[in-house]
Amino acid sequence: MIKKLLVLLLVSNCTVLYAQTVKTDVLVIGNGASAAAASVQCARSKVKTIWAFGAIKIIANSNAAETYTINNNVNIPSGAWGEFRKKIQEVYRKKPGYDTSQYAALNFETDTAEVVLKRLTDTLKNLSLYEQSTFISIKKDDDRWAVSIKQNDKTITIKARVIIDATDSGTVATKAGAKFEAAFKSSSFNAYRTTIATGNTVFNKDYNTDSYPSYPFWSIPINAVLLKDFSNLLVTAKALPTGNNIQYLPIQLELGQGVGTIAAYCAFFKTTTQHLRVRIIQGELLDFKGYILPFTDIDPKDANWRAVQQVSATGLLKGKLNHAEFIFMPDSLVNTAQIQPVLTEIYTRAFLWFSKEKPGKIFTIGNTLSLISDYTLTDPELLNKTIQKAWKTQYKFNTDFNLNGPITRREFAVLANSYLNPFARTVDLSGRLVN
Structure with a gap:
């Protein structure tokens, strides 16, 4: 009898050790810039956030010493992109010949950019990082999503009100059963009124910019990250062009921040993506200097x-x-x-x-x-x-x-x-x- 009790106690201890359950408001999954920006925005919007990722990657399949130059959106310091750009320039400010002027192209090494992304998450009390973790499964659990990840050979179940799938190919959403096409399609001219990320350059000659609202700039509206019939599951891959192009970095950061404001809204007000109030979400984005329209002749420091x-x-x-x-x-x-x-x-x-x-x-x-x-x-x-x-x-x-x-x-x-x-x-x- 005593031996059986000991066996039961050992099994119970193992269960506690290897099957942990955690509750949070928002769970962000992904390794890249959009995941980092979304996590930071959720935390700054004062909702409890977990960011689960394997390793931070500024761009897939790059080596630490590789150098990149970004020419896109250098004259639009929108929100997370503007903050990232400023911190990169601070790192290289004393490097001879490095151009830190207002509209200069942004040059950096991969490892430096990844360190800067990590630093953006520092000292945020509402943000917990689950590094070196791997996504396993997702299912609906009453009014929350239950997501299983593996970290250090331990399975962790995270129950969150809102999930942000910031993986490159929408892995989490696909596992949940969602079907979607990369690149959002909009038939509404007025969709620009619901913008959460914007810029004044096209992605590349192969990308179908007609998928976005017909206006003399590109913008990503709220609908672009929502999934029909899947409440409180947001997907960045649905709104981004495919490809391993560093020129997408500004929009990845802006989009991540925009998605973060949507998730934070749902978590804070305990509501769903079926009941979004566009202007409140955009107002939060503006609070953190995120652009709705990419005007280059009105500086964010301008009083107006x-x-x-x-x-x-x-x-x-x-x-x-x-x-x-x-x-x-x-x-x-x-x-x-x-x-x-x-x-x-x-x-x-x-x-x-x-x-x-x-x-x-x-x-x-x-x-x-x-x-x-x-x-x-x-x-x-x-x-x-x-x-x-x-x-x-x-x-x-x-x-x-x-x-x-x-x-x-x-x-x-x-x-x-x-x-x-x-x-x-x-x-x-x-x-x-x-x-």
């Missing part, structure tokens, strides 16, 4: 950067391709014909205002204040005095306040963002406005 991003994300102010750059043109004047259709789409009262006021070809400061007064039901004289007082002190505008003068795109973006707040209007995952 967020207002420009938010208003332009509604389609109210559209950008323009200028050679290889996508520009906002902050000092250009506002064309009435451009803003009228979107204003009447967003605000029902705008149709009546345009019919009554009949503004000219170029929108004026007076037109803008009149529209704001009509929408907010604010006394026109009081509104004029308030904005005139804040024109150069609070808003830091360079022009003189003149009701009859034309309004610049920067000025319109700031005032519209402050008083009309079009970014607050709900949009669905296809980018359509929801009443």
